[in-house]
Amino acid sequence: MLKAIRILGIDPGSRTTGYGVVEQTGFDLTFVGCGVVKSTPELPMLQRLKEIYDGICGVIRRHEPHHAAIEQVFVAKNPSSALTLGQTRGVLLLAVSQFAMPLQEFSPKTVKQAVAGYGQAGKEQMQQAVRALLKLSATPSADAADALAVAMCCANHLAVSRAADRVK
Amino acid sequence: MLKAIRILGIDPGSRTTGYGVVEQTGFDLTFVGCGVVKSTPELPMLQRLKEIYDGICGVIRRHEPHHAAIEQVFVAKNPSSALTLGQTRGVLLLAVSQFAMPLQEFSPKTVKQAVAGYGQAGKEQMQQAVRALLKLSATPSADAADALAVAMCCANHLAVSRAADRVK
Numbered sequence: 470m471l472k473a474i475r476i477l478g479i480d481p482g483s484r485t486t487g488y489g490v491v492e493q494t495g496f497d498l499t500f501v502g503c504g505v506v507k508s509t510p511e512l513p514m515l516q517r518l519k520e521i522y523d524g525i526c527g528v529i530r531r532h533e534p535h536h537a538a539i540e541q542v543f544v545a546k547n548p549s550s551a552l553t554l555g556q557t558r559g560v561l562l563l564a565v566s567q568f569a570m571p572l573q574e575f576s577p578k579t580v581k582q583a584v585a586g587y588g589q590a591g592k593e594q595m596q597q598a599v600r601a602l603l604k605l606s607a608t609p610s611a612d613a614a615d616a617l618a619v620a621m622c623c624a625n626h627l628a629v630s631r632a633a634d635r636v637k
Numbered sequence: 638m639l640k641a642i643r644i645l646g647i648d649p650g651s652r653t654t655g656y657g658v659v660e661q662t663g664f665d666l667t668f669v670g671c672g673v674v675k676s677t678p679e680l681p682m683l684q685r686l687k688e689i690y691d692g693i694c695g696v697i698r699r700h701e702p703h704h705a706a707i708e709q710v711f712v713a714k715n716p717s718s719a720l721t722l723g724q725t726r727g728v729l730l731l732a733v734s735q736f737a738m739p740l741q742e743f744s745p746k747t748v749k750q751a752v753a754g755y756g757q758a759g760k761e762q763m764q765q766a767v768r769a770l771l772k773l774s775a776t777p778s779a780d781a782a783d784a785l786a787v788a789m790c791c792a793n794h795l796a797v798s799r800a801a802d803r804v805k
Contacts (some may be wrong), residue, residue: 548716551716556730567681
């Protein structure tokens, strides 16, 4: 019997971090949950990092994923925004590490290709593709859709690797 | 009676993070401890961030500082190193936040000015100045000396603020 694997996709942002959880059984993919972890812009960075960390830990406890996936950074426009994004990624990766989940990173192009079939897909195209593929009754927000897309890309990747293992 | 305040200075680096703890009573400054938290270069970033986080949490539990200080980034040469440094800073700042310590940030120039009396002081000058001011029997490593210097700069700053409050 095929084992179900839960995958958490993360789309990091210092204001809004998107998350999406999918469950994969063989090549079958089902939606588990999605949403955003927000930090309060008025607070100092110190408190905001704690909000993001506590938020993602809550998501992990609630959905109990086995695997995590994140987008490779597509290096930020300038060193200052790269530093801020790096701080956010740092606390998110720490949570993944503390829950002992394996992590895979995918380029934005690979994610778009896997989900929308087109490496240059725009935000709306991604939201529509995620909604259609997961048979959702509503369109997820752009951040949640991006996170679901990373999780779906990872699911594809894991399914293909396992299928290749069986052929060997 | 003047209350003693313990200050933790942090010099973040993805391979080696320096830390230094000083205790301040009025304008008196004494050395408490210093060293480095290392991460294993051969491990994936996920595990390295956990090593850094666990390391700094251990330092905080051992020395019980009341206050933390860190250098402002002096924005890294390129977005990619800014992202890596950001991830390290993220987990360090999370630890400071979880132990509910106030944090102050100082520019490298302010730190050098405060400790060596000269904003362009080199690594060795900083190590010698830290050793002399704290009456250490040995010269601390460059990373530990930088961290002690940030803690000393913060101590100065706090002493001056308190003195100013008493004058009001």
